[in-house]
Amino acid sequence: MSLMPPVGSVMSSVNLTVLCRDLLNFDCADVAWDADSGQFVDASGHIGVFTRGADLASVQDVTGDTYTAQPRQPAWEMNDWNGTRDAFTCRMGTSDRFVFATNVLPQAMHGLCEFVEAGSANDSGETLLALTNDAATGAGIYWASGGSRYRMVYSNGISDVQADIPVTAPAIGARVLFVWELSASGALDFRQQVNGGTWRSDTTESLSLPTAWASGASWRINRRGATANPAEQAFRRVVVRAGPLDLDSLLLRR
Amino acid sequence: MPLSFDGVPASAVGLSIAGLTRWLDAPVIRREYTAVDGLYGAAPSMRRYSEPREMIVNAWLSVASLSARMDALTTASNALAGMRRVRTDDAPTRFMQCEVSPLREVESVSPKIAMTETGKRLAVAFSLTNYHAVSFDEEPRIVALDDVGVPIAVGSAPSAGVLFWGTSSTWSIGVSRTVSYYSNAGVLYGSMTLTAADLSVGTGDHLELDFARRYITHVDSGGTRTNVRSWLSAGGWFAVDAADGDPAAARWPRLAISSGLAQYTYRRAWTL
Secondary structure: OOOOOOOEOOOOOOOOEOOOOOOEEEEOOOOEEOOOOOOEEOOOOOEEEEEEOOOEEEEEOOOOOEEEEOOOOOEEEEEEOOOOOEEEEEEEOOOEEEEEEOOOOOOOEEEEEEEEEOOOOOOEEEEEEEEEOOOOOOOEEEEEEEOOOEEEEEEOOOOEEEEEOOOOOOOOOOEEEEEEEEOOOOOEEEEEEEOOOOOEEEEOOOOOOOOOOOOOOEEEEOOOOOOOOOOOEEEEEEEEEEOOOOHHHHHOOO | OOEEEOOEEHHHHOEEEEEEOOOEOOOOOEEEEEOOOOOOOOEEEEEEEOOOEEEEEEEEEOOOOHHHHHHHHHHHHHHHOEEEEEEEOOOOOEEEEEEEOOOEEEEOOOOOOOOOHHHOOEEEEEEEEEOOOEEEEOOOEEEEEOOOOEEOOOOOEOEEOEEEEEOOOOEOOOOEEEEEEEOOOOOEEEEEEEEOOOOOEOOOOEEEEEOOOOEEEEEOOOOOEEEOHHHEEEEOOOOEOHHHOEHHHOEOOEEEEOOOEEEEEEOOEEEO
């Protein structure tokens, strides 16, 4: 795999980049993109497979003009981040998906998902991020829209718990940050921040962790199963770490 | 000056930065030149080379006790050593890809009866080696191209990006298309003509031209990828260079495609 910045200046060869120890660390501005293989390698070493079966129109470039991304072409999009700078995001429509294979075991873990709201908020069931199998059944976790708000759902294969953000969904174009924790006892702590504002959160009761996630479970961005519950967002990054939530450390940009 | 390594502040591993040297080993930069028809002399063309640069960081390493010095040194060293993204707090929107050396002790006093716990911290040093002699923007950029030429705002070092090149009508076998690189003054400094040889580029297919690794890949709408480097029938690889524009006036060199739908993705780079 290539360990060069995917788009950069002419460079000499360098020694190996140190992979981070996160359970998943996908920042679309920090991936190795191999044109020959079409594989993304994220900062934690996971190999992502991107697919889209159709064009995606009206993707914004750095000048504010728009272009149409071809099938199989990641729709890199510049989005206003905080009023003073644009951020490089991966715009995903309902036929886009990223899948990162993993064999991670259930454990205490926490993470974040950062994106620019592009349309899922007011729909129901559109899944932004998931650790699920192709059928989207059995033990797993996912983050999805619930009609007018976002929610996090954890299933141990027998029962579910669900944390709902107690405010209405973000507006289109808002910068949204999810932070979450799955504790060792199986309780959820799900937090949402919009445009750097007040944190809103919900927690759940404990639900014992399974010994393994459903067979075939993978990290999925913009999809819950192989085909189910697609979303529409402009993703910036997804980070998943082992252990209890450490917010200050989690928010650092690698 | 606070430093971070892959986003982790130096203080998180017990380091207090005492001082930095300047970048050592002044870069050796040379350009390759290619004659341009109709011009006297030569025009900058392909690429620029730079020698690695190095900086020495002096720091204090906090330790819990005199006897914990060796463990603290090993722990901090293991946490930092390797190829890292290094940031300084005066340029938070850029990063440098540096190899961080293991920490070495530069000042040590053997424990003595008279020594107090206040003297237990270690003075350490390590080096940052930057093989590219550049820092990079945190944010890559993407810009849609057209047949007139779109300015590419680059940093002070050349940027080689990835060109995604699709089409709204089939690019048939035997047909040539060209991506052209113009200076701000409108002089053609580089071009690549691709002639479809064994595949067509239909609606929904696209090409990827990786200017850093020099790949040309055909991607069909089903995701099948084919090496089509042989399509390069005229011209050669180039890198967009601010020297071909007028950076002080924010006037930049331009990229143009002869036909189709294309986007250029790149990351600005800045010489150290």
